[in-house]
Amino acid sequence: MSFVSTILNAVGLIFLTHAVYSAHEHTALSSTSQSSASGTPANPASSLPLDIVIELLVAVVVLSIGIVLSSTPLKPIQWNKWAGAIEKNGRKENPYRILEERVGFWDVRS
Amino acid sequence: MAFPDLLHPPSHTSQSSALRLSQEAPRILAKAPTSSLPYPLSLLSSSETEETWTIYENLFLSCLRTGDNVSARKCIDHLTARFGAVNERIMALTGIYKEAAAADTAALVKVLDKYNEAIQADPTNMPVRKRKVATLKALNRPADAIASLVELLDLSPTDAEAWSELSDLYLAQSMFSQAIYSLEEVLLIFPNAWAMQARMGELLYLSYLSSPADPSTLSEALRRYCRSLELCDDYLRGYYGLKITCQKILENAPKTSSKAVAASEDLPPPSPAKVEKLHELATKKLAEIVRRASQQEPGWDGYDEAELIAARALLDRDAEVIVR
Numbered sequence: 001m002s003f004v005s006t007i008l009n010a011v012g013l014i015f016l017t018h019a020v021y022s023a024h025e026h027t028a029l030s031s032t033s034q035s036s037a038s039g040t041p042a043n044p045a046s047s048l049p050l051d052i053v054i055e056l057l058v059a060v061v062v063l064s065i066g067i068v069l070s071s072t073p074l075k076p077i078q079w080n081k082w083a084g085a086i087e088k089n090g091r092k093e094n095p096y097r098i099l100e101e102r103v104g105f106w107d108v109r110s
Numbered sequence: 111m112a113f114p115d116l117l118h119p120p121s122h123t124s125q126s127s128a129l130r131l132s133q134e135a136p137r138i139l140a141k142a143p144t145s146s147l148p149y150p151l152s153l154l155s156s157s158e159t160e161e162t163w164t165i166y167e168n169l170f171l172s173c174l175r176t177g178d179n180v181s182a183r184k185c186i187d188h189l190t191a192r193f194g195a196v197n198e199r200i201m202a203l204t205g206i207y208k209e210a211a212a213a214d215t216a217a218l219v220k221v222l223d224k225y226n227e228a229i230q231a232d233p234t235n236m237p238v239r240k241r242k243v244a245t246l247k248a249l250n251r252p253a254d255a256i257a258s259l260v261e262l263l264d265l266s267p268t269d270a271e272a273w274s275e276l277s278d279l280y281l282a283q284s285m286f287s288q289a290i291y292s293l294e295e296v297l298l299i300f301p302n303a304w305a306m307q308a309r310m311g312e313l314l315y316l317s318y319l320s321s322p323a324d325p326s327t328l329s330e331a332l333r334r335y336c337r338s339l340e341l342c343d344d345y346l347r348g349y350y351g352l353k354i355t356c357q358k359i360l361e362n363a364p365k366t367s368s369k370a371v372a373a374s375e376d377l378p379p380p381s382p383a384k385v386e387k388l389h390e391l392a393t394k395k396l397a398e399i400v401r402r403a404s405q406q407e408p409g410w411d412g413y414d415e416a417e418l419i420a421a422r423a424l425l426d427r428d429a430e431v432i433v434r
Contacts (some may be wrong), residue, residue, distance in 0.1 A: 083304050084343030090412030096303040099274045099296060104202075104240035108174050108210040109218075109248045 008066030015059030022052045131172045135181035138169060139188070163189065170203060174210045182207055201228060202237035209245060218249060236266060243275070255279055270299040274306070277313070286317035307338035308348045315355055325362060329379040331355050332388070346399050346417050349392045350424060356389035393428065396421050 030047060076082040086094050170185035186200075186207050193200050205225060212218040225242040228235055239262045246255035259276050263269065277292035290313050296306050314331035318324070332355050338348040363382050380388075400422050402410040 079302065080341055080343045083341055084345065085409075087342055087345055088410050088412050094305075096300060096305060098271050099300070099303060099306055102271050102275050103171075104237060104271055105244045105247075105275045106171070106206070107244050107248050108206055109212075 002070060005066045005070035008062055009070065012059050012063030012066055015055055016063060019052055019056040019059055022055070023048060026052065128172045128175050131169065132176040132178045132181065135169055135173055135178060135185075138165070139181060139184045163192065167203065171206070174206065179207075179211055182210070198232075198235050198237045201235070202241050205238065205241045205245075209241075209248070215249065218245060221245060222249070234265060236262065236269070239265075240272070247279070252279060252283055256283075267295075268299055270296050273299070277309075281313065281316075284320065286313065286320060289313055290317065302341055304338045304342035304345060304348070307334050307341060308345065308351055311335040311338065311348075311351045311355065315351065315358070318358070325359075326379060328355060328359050328362070329377075332359065332380060332385070333377075336388070344395065344399055346396070346413055346421060349396045349399070350417070350421055352388060353392035353396060353424065356385050356392060359385050360389065393425070396425055400425065 026048060076085060086092075091097065166185050166189055170182050170189070173179070173182040173185065186203055189203060190200055195201070195204070205221060208221045208224070209218065212221055222242065222245050225238055225245065228238045229242065239258070243255050243259045243262070246252075246258060256276065256279050259272060259279065263272055263276065266272070273292050273295040277289045277296065280286075280289035280292060290310070293306065293310050293313060297303070297310065300306065311331045311334035314327050314334060318327040318331065332352070335348050335352040335355060339345055339352065342348065359380075360382065363385075399410075399413070400418060403413045403418055404422075
């Protein structure tokens, strides 16, 4: 699972960087060429080519999947599962341990 | 932190780890936690963290447990220097040290007199009151211990630790109804404490064994075990209790079935078919837990060794009956 998520994260980052760089280059190029041709500034967002938009969206989706896959396992939110995990792991985190151990009443001489 | 075990009270750690911790004591104690400079400057140079004093307290208890009174004395000296000798908690810890150092019963009675003086000076000093109960218990005076604990609970009726201790003291005297009452108080404070629900089942089962007159005690025990299993998945102690309670009910079934209908006041007893099903479930789950824990499957390796052995013995006894 960690191998797949690493690959997805790497691919997503490359695509994202590439898409952002392409968008930047495209706006820089088209604004200079348009301003030299007609003198009126065009709206760069509307003239962004479809392949850059698609690349950006794919990169975001791939990255999201990669991040979700590489996240740590979720903690239990149901009482019985949480308590069961504590029991199976040796009761170290049991918040009710004090009721059984009772340090305040500890008999040192026993 | 280098010693994660020291952040928990030592009564739960194993003998070997307590010994290891108390062997580390001289090294931990060598680092002075407080600065020797006067007040405003000491704030700048102190190496105190949130955990420092928890570690000292638990190290103190570990040292006493392994009989290293010299290191324990050093711990308590550090704690007294930091918090002062009149701090309630420090008074109780100093008392523990004196209890451990007391050579004979007369010396222990002297410690008890010190506690009585402290309680007269401040009747709400709970840590010292608890020490008094523990000392009376060590002196083998259970009636006085119970009386003193009841007095404590009059002052502080929401102290679940004290109610739980009272329940155990009553149980040691075989006073089942009082023990059950005390445990009910614990459950009023912490209704979701699964171990206490199972403990309630155990008390009810024991009280049935001592006076097997009322079969509704057993069905109440069955309900308590079911509640503990509802609160905690794969709870070994709960399934163990469920299994032996079901066995007991099924043994008694032919005798009680005629009376049971008449005796049902609030809740009817569970039907034999239901008890049979619960018994099957408990057997299946116990076998699964024992199998997975003995194979040390990841996430299943924290069960208590003694409990696993007991569960295995119970299952083996069952198998023998079937073979015969």
